[in-house]
Amino acid sequence: MLSERQNKILKLIVERYIKEPIPVGSKAVSKILKCSSATVRNDMGELENQGLLEKTHTSSGRIPSEAGYRYYVDNLMELKKMNAEDMLKLQIVFKNQQLALSDVITKSLQVISDMTNYTAVVLGSTSHENLLKQIEVVPIDDVSMIVIIVTDKGHVEHKNIKLNDVSIDEVKKTVGLINNLISGTPIDEVSRKLEFEVKPIIGKYVKQHEQIYNAFYHVFSDFTNQEVNIMGRSKMLEQPEFSSNIEKIKTVFNKLDSPELINNIVEDDDNNIKVYIGNENNIDSDVTVIQTKYKNGGEEGTIAIIGPKRMEYDRVVSMLEYIKDNIER
Amino acid sequence: MLSERQNKILKLIVERYIKEPIPVGSKAVSKILKCSSATVRNDMGELENQGLLEKTHTSSGRIPSEAGYRYYVDNLMELKKMNAEDMLKLQIVFKNQQLALSDVITKSLQVISDMTNYTAVVLGSTSHENLLKQIEVVPIDDVSMIVIIVTDKGHVEHKNIKLNDVSIDEVKKTVGLINNLISGTPIDEVSRKLEFEVKPIIGKYVKQHEQIYNAFYHVFSDFTNQEVNIMGRSKMLEQPEFSSNIEKIKTVFNKLDSPELINNIVEDDDNNIKVYIGNENNIDSDVTVIQTKYKNGGEEGTIAIIGPKRMEYDRVVSMLEYIKDNIER
DNA sequence: TTTAGCACTTTTTATTGACAAGTGCTAAAA
DNA sequence: TTTTAGCACTTGTCAATAAAAAGTGCTAAA
Numbered sequence: 256m257l258s259e260r261q262n263k264i265l266k267l268i269v270e271r272y273i274k275e276p277i278p279v280g281s282k283a284v285s286k287i288l289k290c291s292s293a294t295v296r297n298d299m300g301e302l303e304n305q306g307l308l309e310k311t312h313t314s315s316g317r318i319p320s321e322a323g324y325r326y327y328v329d330n331l332m333e334l335k336k337m338n339a340e341d342m343l344k345l346q347i348v349f350k351n352q353q354l355a356l357s358d359v360i361t362k363s364l365q366v367i368s369d370m371t372n373y374t375a376v377v378l379g380s381t382s383h384e385n386l387l388k389q390i391e392v393v394p395i396d397d398v399s400m401i402v403i404i405v406t407d408k409g410h411v412e413h414k415n416i417k418l419n420d421v422s423i424d425e426v427k428k429t430v431g432l433i434n435n436l437i438s439g440t441p442i443d444e445v446s447r448k449l450e451f452e453v454k455p456i457i458g459k460y461v462k463q464h465e466q467i468y469n470a471f472y473h474v475f476s477d478f479t480n481q482e483v484n485i486m487g488r489s490k491m492l493e494q495p496e497f498s499s500n501i502e503k504i505k506t507v508f509n510k511l512d513s514p515e516l517i518n519n520i521v522e523d524d525d526n527n528i529k530v531y532i533g534n535e536n537n538i539d540s541d542v543t544v545i546q547t548k549y550k551n552g553g554e555e556g557t558i559a560i561i562g563p564k565r566m567e568y569d570r571v572v573s574m575l576e577y578i579k580d581n582i583e584r
Numbered sequence: 585m586l587s588e589r590q591n592k593i594l595k596l597i598v599e600r601y602i603k604e605p606i607p608v609g610s611k612a613v614s615k616i617l618k619c620s621s622a623t624v625r626n627d628m629g630e631l632e633n634q635g636l637l638e639k640t641h642t643s644s645g646r647i648p649s650e651a652g653y654r655y656y657v658d659n660l661m662e663l664k665k666m667n668a669e670d671m672l673k674l675q676i677v678f679k680n681q682q683l684a685l686s687d688v689i690t691k692s693l694q695v696i697s698d699m700t701n702y703t704a705v706v707l708g709s710t711s712h713e714n715l716l717k718q719i720e721v722v723p724i725d726d727v728s729m730i731v732i733i734v735t736d737k738g739h740v741e742h743k744n745i746k747l748n749d750v751s752i753d754e755v756k757k758t759v760g761l762i763n764n765l766i767s768g769t770p771i772d773e774v775s776r777k778l779e780f781e782v783k784p785i786i787g788k789y790v791k792q793h794e795q796i797y798n799a800f801y802h803v804f805s806d807f808t809n810q811e812v813n814i815m816g817r818s819k820m821l822e823q824p825e826f827s828s829n830i831e832k833i834k835t836v837f838n839k840l841d842s843p844e845l846i847n848n849i850v851e852d853d854d855n856n857i858k859v860y861i862g863n864e865n866n867i868d869s870d871v872t873v874i875q876t877k878y879k880n881g882g883e884e885g886t887i888a889i890i891g892p893k894r895m896e897y898d899r900v901v902s903m904l905e906y907i908k909d910n911i912e913r
Numbered sequence: 914t915t916t917a918g919c920a921c922t923t924t925t926t927a928t929t930g931a932c933a934a935g936t937g938c939t940a941a942a943a
Numbered sequence: 944t945t946t947t948a949g950c951a952c953t954t955g956t957c958a959a960t961a962a963a964a965a966g967t968g969c970t971a972a973a
Contacts, residue, residue: 278934278935280934280935280936281935281936282934282935290946290947291946291947291948292935292947293937293946293947293948293949294945294946294947296935296936296937297937297945297946299936300936300937310935310936311955312953312954312955313935313936313952313953313954314934314935314936314937314952314953314954314955315934315935315936315953315954315955316934316935316936352746353802355728355743355744355745355746356744357744358744388722388724389722391720391722391732393717393718393720393734395717395734395736395737395738396881396882399684399738401734401738401740403720403732403734403740403742405722405724405730405732407724408724409724409728409730409744411730411732411742413732413740414684415684415685415686415687415738416684417681417684473682488817489834489837489838489841492830492833492834492837493834498830501821501827501830504821505818505821505822508818508821509818512817512818552725553725607965607966609965609966609967610966610967611965611966619915619916620915620916620917621916621966622915622916622917622918622968622969623914623915623916625966625967625968626914626915626968628967629967629968639966639967640924641922641923641924642921642922642923642966642967643921643922643923643924643965643966643967643968644922644923644924644965644966644967645965645966645967
């Protein structure tokens with residue numbers, strides 16, 4: 256259990272260290288608090304015993320430990336309202352009636368990334384939640400054509416396929432059958448349905464059904480499971496703790512670019528804003544991920560901000576809250 | 585005019601420096617050439633007078649100047665055949681019949697980027713070369729629908745639009761009219777034709793034509809001019825001359841991510857492989873861009889490899905040649 | 914024309930000492 | 944009991960110095 260003063264000291268140190276990554280000494284704290292540096296030193300020693308503060312070397316000032324950030328976020332952080340300037344910039348995006356929801360989300364996170372110098376990630380809804388809405392095919396030339404898949408949530412994907420000596424009409428017939436037979440199927444299950452429900456039927460009605468079936472089967476098996484959008488990837492370079500450590504940047508970049516990113520950003524089961532500090536997340540022990548789920552009509556997904564552990568928690572949380580609210584209505 | 589030996593020395597220095605970014609001294613060169621370090625020193629002095637070599641400080645070894653690289657590429661570089669291992673990895677991509685051309689290009693450049701640790705860029709064909717092939721519309725719910733635009737070169741783009749109190753049938757009618765009236769129009773000119781050829785007609789036949797027209801007009805005016813694909817963006821971090829210089833990395837990253845990238849990679853007028861060293865390119869004075877145009881049937885574009893000035897010119901050129909050949913047939 | 918030899922420059926690395934910042938502990942003050 | 948003043952002690956930082964390594968340019972001889 257921390258004393259009032261210890262709480263104050265911890266809060267001061269965390270916030271000061273977030274402003275500037277320099278270990279904070281007792282004297283600096285005592286100037287703000289109304290007590291001597293010796294008193295502060297005693298408390299800082301106690302906070303270190305509790306594992307909330309750390310020293311970089313025996314006689315350095317203190318920096319927050321991971322647990323310290325955690326404690327700060329859970330107990331000390333005050334959620335200030337977003338500042339007017341930030342809000343204004345976001346309003347410009349939200350007020351734009353022309354934009355589709357997904358564009359609004361992307362653009363507003365781009366704005367946040369620019370304002371904060373952190374990296375932003377949008378994960379679209381997962382494929383088992385997407386239902387096949389409709390497919391279309393557009394012939395390009397004698398052999399190649401483009402298959403376009405649209406889901407009920409408005410996710411569009413297209414693939415080029417090549418078919419030799421197959422008449423367009425037969426392909427169109429197949430497309431018609433697919434649309435009639437399995438529209439409304441979760442994307443995950445399309446492959447299965449294609450095999451057991453569509454294949455037998457086109458076998459009867461469509462010439463060269465084998466070739467056509469294979470092509471379509473392929474298109475669906477490659478369907479991207481989830482849309483991932485990363486904004487401000489290189490903002491990491493702006494963070495002093497990374498820019499002096501290329502190896503760290505490489506690992507973080509690789510994590511961001513890896514296809515497993517989706518798995519590394521945990522889907523929360525509730526709707527709140529979550530803060531994953533250091534080892535609490537799967538990206539890197541030196542970053543913090545602040546994220547939340549959003550839901551608007553059928554569309555849903557996760558938006559996340561990734562920055563150093565000493566990120567401006569209060570600012571980012573209030574921004575996410577604001578964005579989430581605006582998305583959801 | 586350089587002597588035989590001077591040519592040899594320059595070649596040696598360039599190639600050695602490319603292998604490892606350490607200034608090359610006369611002793612190291614003399615060990616390989618059959619002459620004393622003093623002789624080499626004299627020639628190196630002459631090469632420096634000619635502006636082909638540089639010193640990092642008064643008593644350092646030499647490094648190639650920009651002109652030195654230029655001279656090397658133009659006169660000294662020997663095009664070796666690709667090594668078997670590299671070729672094999674690329675063959676796996678080319679042999680994959682399932683892939684559409686654009687995927688083959690992207691994937692093979694991804695492979696090159698992985699093998700070389702340089703960044704790769706693909707620029708698709710420019711919009712004035714793309715003709716409108718067909719548009720489709722897929723309704724998602726009461727108000728929103730997706731418009732899909734396909735060009736004759738197989739470029740697909742889609743946009744979400746929102747229309748209140750408009751019947752789907754009227755939209756479909758409009759789509760039909762657009763397809764009939766202006767299919768085959770260069771994308772650049774679609775907006776104009778939409779206004780002068782389509783607007784008057786849908787004004788007659790389509791209810792709520794104003795709203796619908798505006799929506800479609802918007803969709804086309806946002807059509808991306810050119811497809812840009814960047815592979816291995818963060819490979820820059822692997823290059824020693826950049827990884828010790830965060831500011832440089834930032835500028836290069838920003839250039840890569842900026843929308844003007846397309847303008848910064850000059851379209852060549854002929855079909856050869858071009859090498860733009862340092863100030864010869866518009867990306868950064870510290871990088872080299874090696875690029876070439878490709879053409880396959882209707883599809884064409886530019887592929888480029890971006891790396892440090894001390895990139896492995898011979899290797900990259902032979903790889904690009906190989907890829908280009910494979911793409912074009 | 915080439916080479917051996919040498920004086921000279923510059924970078925790199927290690928060492929030293931002085932100073933600043935900060936801590937922990939003790940003992941006195943509140 | 945809590946707070947504070949005081950002080951010895953640690954560590955990092957910075958500048959100065961010194962020695963070693965790498966390489967050059969020039970001269971004079973081969």
